[in-house]
């Protein structure tokens with residue numbers, strides 16, 4: 224089994240909030256060196272270092288910013304054991320809005336792919352050389368793992384989730400080819416597909432409806448997942464060397480999304496089939 228402790232170096236994208244923050248907090252609590260990466264606006268006081276945690280404002284879609292980050296990690300630590308890709312954005316639009324007779328904005332659709340798919344891919348492609356060198360120094364016996372975050376909505380989503388759920392299927396679809404390609408470096412690739420988790424993303428619709436509706440889809444326990452439960456899944460994946468090339472559902476048995484065709488139209492949703 225691998226251990227997370229002093230010397231272990233990780234990047235957590237989207238680490239200023241929700242699932243990423245929980246993962247970063249956990250890794251830091253184990254004395255790992257953690258680079259918490261999020262949009263610069265998430266760190267209004269700029270980049271800062273607190274003991275073993277480095278907060279870095281960067282956009283995961285930027286080649287330049289992520290290259291600078293990786294160069295910094297190489298110079299300071301010459302080691303990278305784990306990348307947890309939590310940065311993401313959620314969308315909810317119908318493809319054709321019958322109230323305005325307008326189709327889904329193409330620009331919006333591409334924006335979700337830009338962050339969720341291209342951004343995740345960008346971080347992975349720019350991290351792998353340092354992870355490969357780290358594994359080479361350890362005779363490929365280090366923890367070396369890339370963790371991506373898809374979503375259970377890729378299996379079964381309400382109608383308005385076409386952009387989001389298809390993005391997440393794309394993220395999950397990277398898992399096996401990446402695991403195959405990186406196997407020669409001793410790097411594993413594992414995807415987590417969370418169900419509804421109690422984070423700002425779940426609560427962002429402002430009405431609480433999404434959170435309430437999600438509960439209809441859970442088998443047990445009938446409550447949103449806790450960010451700490453996500454962090455524990457990260458721990459399990461890092462520590463267990465035999466987990467590779469798979470998507471792990473973390474979802475309380477989520478099925479039949481939100482019990483209705485539409486997630487965001489509370490009054491009409493239960494009347495639609």
Ligand SMILES: NC(=O)c1ccc[n+]([C@@H]2O[C@H](COP(=O)([O-])OP(=O)(O)OC[C@H]3O[C@@H](n4cnc5c(N)ncnc54)[C@H](O)[C@@H]3O)[C@@H](O)[C@H]2O)c1
Nearest residue numbers: 237240241242261262282283310311374417419420422424
């Ligand atoms: N919360 C849920 O119910 C849930 C369920 C399934 C999957 N997920 C996925 O889990 C991941 C984390 O979600 P969360 O619930 O913690 O959301 P969150 O909104 O709390 O956190 C996401 C973080 O990503 C950051 N981010 C967004 N775009 C970025 C960019 N271009 N560059 C750098 N950082 C960026 C945001 O600033 C934010 O801090 C996301 O990929 C999300 O799609 C969440």
